[in-house]
Amino acid sequence: MFSLESLTTLVQDWLNKTFPPTWALLIEFVIVGILAIALFAALGLVLVIMERKVAAWIQIRLGPNRVGPLGILQSTADTIKLIMKEGLTPDGADKFLFNLAPFIVMIVSMLILAPIGFAKGFHIWDINIGVLYVSAISSVSVIGILMAGWASNNKYSLLGAMRSGAQMVSYELSVGLSVLSIIVLTGSLNINDIVLSQQNGWWLFKAHIPAIISFVIFIIAITAETNRAPFDLSEAESELTAGFHTEYSGMKFALFFLSEYINIFIVCAIGATLFLGGWMPFHIGNWESFNHIMDYIPSFIWFFGKTFFMIFLIMWFRWTFPRLRVDQLLNLEWKYLLPISMVNLIVMTLVAIKGWHF
Amino acid sequence: MFIVDYVKDVYGAMKSLLVGMNRTGYYFTHHKEIITEEYPDNRETLVLPERFRGEVVMAHDENNEHACTGCSACELACPNGTIKIINKFDISPEGKKKKAIDTFVYHLELCTMCGLCVEACPTAAINMANTFEHSVFNRGQLTKRLNKPDSKLKAGVE
Amino acid sequence: MSPATIIFYIISAFILVTGLLAVTTRKIFRASIWLLFSLIGIAALYFWMQLEFLAAVQIIVYVGGIVVLIIFSIFLTIKSGEEMPKPILIRSIFSALAVLFGTGFVVRIISLYTFKPISTTAFNLSVNQIGTQMLDTKDFGYLLPFELISILLLAAMIGCIVIALKSNDKEATTFQNSIQ
Numbered sequence: 001m002f003s004l005e006s007l008t009t010l011v012q013d014w015l016n017k018t019f020p021p022t023w024a025l026l027i028e029f030v031i032v033g034i035l036a037i038a039l040f041a042a043l044g045l046v047l048v049i050m051e052r053k054v055a056a057w058i059q060i061r062l063g064p065n066r067v068g069p070l071g072i073l074q075s076t077a078d079t080i081k082l083i084m085k086e087g088l089t090p091d092g093a094d095k096f097l098f099n100l101a102p103f104i105v106m107i108v109s110m111l112i113l114a115p116i117g118f119a120k121g122f123h124i125w126d127i128n129i130g131v132l133y134v135s136a137i138s139s140v141s142v143i144g145i146l147m148a149g150w151a152s153n154n155k156y157s158l159l160g161a162m163r164s165g166a167q168m169v170s171y172e173l174s175v176g177l178s179v180l181s182i183i184v185l186t187g188s189l190n191i192n193d194i195v196l197s198q199q200n201g202w203w204l205f206k207a208h209i210p211a212i213i214s215f216v217i218f219i220i221a222i223t224a225e226t227n228r229a230p231f232d233l234s235e236a237e238s239e240l241t242a243g244f245h246t247e248y249s250g251m252k253f254a255l256f257f258l259s260e261y262i263n264i265f266i267v268c269a270i271g272a273t274l275f276l277g278g279w280m281p282f283h284i285g286n287w288e289s290f291n292h293i294m295d296y297i298p299s300f301i302w303f304f305g306k307t308f309f310m311i312f313l314i315m316w317f318r319w320t321f322p323r324l325r326v327d328q329l330l331n332l333e334w335k336y337l338l339p340i341s342m343v344n345l346i347v348m349t350l351v352a353i354k355g356w357h358f
Numbered sequence: 359m360f361i362v363d364y365v366k367d368v369y370g371a372m373k374s375l376l377v378g379m380n381r382t383g384y385y386f387t388h389h390k391e392i393i394t395e396e397y398p399d400n401r402e403t404l405v406l407p408e409r410f411r412g413e414v415v416m417a418h419d420e421n422n423e424h425a426c427t428g429c430s431a432c433e434l435a436c437p438n439g440t441i442k443i444i445n446k447f448d449i450s451p452e453g454k455k456k457k458a459i460d461t462f463v464y465h466l467e468l469c470t471m472c473g474l475c476v477e478a479c480p481t482a483a484i485n486m487a488n489t490f491e492h493s494v495f496n497r498g499q500l501t502k503r504l505n506k507p508d509s510k511l512k513a514g515v516e
Numbered sequence: 517m518s519p520a521t522i523i524f525y526i527i528s529a530f531i532l533v534t535g536l537l538a539v540t541t542r543k544i545f546r547a548s549i550w551l552l553f554s555l556i557g558i559a560a561l562y563f564w565m566q567l568e569f570l571a572a573v574q575i576i577v578y579v580g581g582i583v584v585l586i587i588f589s590i591f592l593t594i595k596s597g598e599e600m601p602k603p604i605l606i607r608s609i610f611s612a613l614a615v616l617f618g619t620g621f622v623v624r625i626i627s628l629y630t631f632k633p634i635s636t637t638a639f640n641l642s643v644n645q646i647g648t649q650m651l652d653t654k655d656f657g658y659l660l661p662f663e664l665i666s667i668l669l670l671a672a673m674i675g676c677i678v679i680a681l682k683s684n685d686k687e688a689t690t691f692q693n694s695i696q
Binding site (some may be wrong): 022094096097127128129132133135136137139140142143146147150158162165169172187188189 | 568572584588642
């Protein structure tokens with residue numbers, strides 16, 4: 001059966017045979033970099049057209065339908081347009097930081113990609129603190145947004161950046177606690193171990209109601225952390241024109257736009273790994289024959305299917321719910337999500353200690 | 359009790375969010391409800407609502423007769439001077455002078471399609487048509503004469 | 517020179533250059549950004565030593581927490597975009613002297629220290645071990661410092677609540693009167 005693991009080992013062996021180890025490693029870096037950039041470009045195009053189609057169908061419209069069959073080439077055309085545009089830098093802006101900010105945001109998104117397991121034995125960096133690494137690096141992306149907002153020398157941008165910073169810093173807590181409640185069950189931060197622990201069923205089903213509660217909290221908190229509606233206060237079109245990226249144009253704007261979608265993909269991938277078993281096929285306990293049939297579907301299809309399911313959920317939220325006010329946003333976090341997730345974490349610990357999960 | 363209120367709050371919030379998602383999920387899966395008109399492609403089959411207001415027209419019957427008496431009520435009713443009525447005096451068979459319409463000038467470029475002229479008309483001579491493709495290359499083409507040449511007032515309309 | 521050494525020197529140069537820029541730039545926001553890069557460089561050094569847990573904690577605490585806090589407080593000050601005035605001469609002389617003596621002190625200590633080659637093999641701590649060690653009461657356990665730090669955090673939190681608490685009007689006016 002075709003598997004990506006054999007492909008990677010093949011390339012690794014060949015490189016190690018023909019080159020000295022350092023050069024082999026460097027060549028692998030380059031290959032991984034090219035693949036990551038290709039994945040980013042492909043994801044950006046797919047997610048933007050998916051967002052627009054989902055939005056249209058939810059709002060009883062047709063959506064883009066002119067460029068290509070069913071409009072699927074619309075985002076490609078938009079990208080070409082953005083590349084052709086002039087990248088303006090405003091006169092009063094801090095030029096260095098203004099031009100640095102989109103790259104910081106983009107680099108952070110790229111770094112988070114490292115520990116994610118795309119398929120069985122197919123990940124960039126099998127680091128033993130995978131989930132902690134993701135939450136650590138993702139906290140850096142706040143800096144990029146704050147930098148963009150400040151360097152633009154624009155009141156709207158600064159307001160948007162401050163809102164976004166406050167929002168991301170406070171919702172990180174809920175994300176962390178709901179992630180922890182799964183870590184309690186697996187006892188490991190390594191993404192591979194987390195996936196392997198779900199061999200006889202996904203944690204969402206194995207750990208009863210506490211897992212479902214933490215899943216709901218997780219999905220609310222990641223929606224807020226990626227600054228998407230209904231939590232898109234930092235770029236609220238009607239209040240702040242576009243928030244922190246008001247002054248950006250051309251490809252620099254495109255980098256912000258792309259990194260937003262990449263971040264969505266990554267947090268959804270983490271959610272899919274923790275709650276829905278990552279690349280692990282759908283297994284039910286000891287039903288050997290059923291599990292065997294499920295194994296025939298390649299693992300990367302499982303991974304991308306689950307991730308896109310999560311992304312669809314988040315898009316569904318975006319086009320259903322109205323935007324929150326700032327005070328409501330902070331109330332929701334500090335008065336509801338945080339206490340509930342703390343109590344839930346204690347319950348989950350009890351479940352893990354007593355072994356009440358399947 | 360605080361805790362009871364809190365739980366009720368959370369329950370109510372989740373329930374109302376799910377109701378909203380149910381609605382949008384219904385629309386997402388039911389593509390028959392899509393209301394977008396693919397206009398230039400479906401030009402032949404396009405069905406416009408009966409009360410759609412495209413432009414003011416004057417109805418003429420098969421004898422080239424209309425119902426406009428030239429009372430200029432529409433001209434007075436028009437809020438932005440779209441209609442200009444030029445009258446003439448016909449000599450009736452009895453030798454009496456009678457006011458009649460010479461030219462009903464309608465400036466489509468000024469019209470806001472409010473329909474006040476149609477409401478003001480005492481004889482229902484004018485009405486709103488469904489046409490909406492008004493683009494022309496010359497502004498002069500938008501100034502229209504609504505009564506056809508050589509048309510007469512319908513008998514019996516005062 | 518092995519590639520690992522080259523990487524070490526690159527990272528060290530990055531930390532030193534950004535640290536120098538952080539103290540010499542005259543725009544306060546840029547200073548915080550250079551500080552951020554310097555701290556990220558230190559995290560990179562931890563990654564280079566394969567202490568992933570420590571590196572992640574370094575990024576969470578310093579980059580995600582402290583630098584964000586610094587940036588927020590800069591946003592709230594006026595004139596955050598303008599250049600600061602040049603320091604007066606005496607101040608720069610004294611700071612140069614401080615740097616000189618500090619460097620001399622550190623160099624002296626390093627030269628006196630006899631570096632022993634590490635005999636133990638590379639250690640790879642799992643999160644399990646770190647967690648157990650952190651809450652251990654036996655030898656080399658960190659329960660007491662851990663609890664002390666949590667008391668410190670509790671005190672800080674109570675302080676925040678007291679500051680943010682709405683005082684009722686009567687007290688506020690008496691307070692104001694006493695100031696006047």
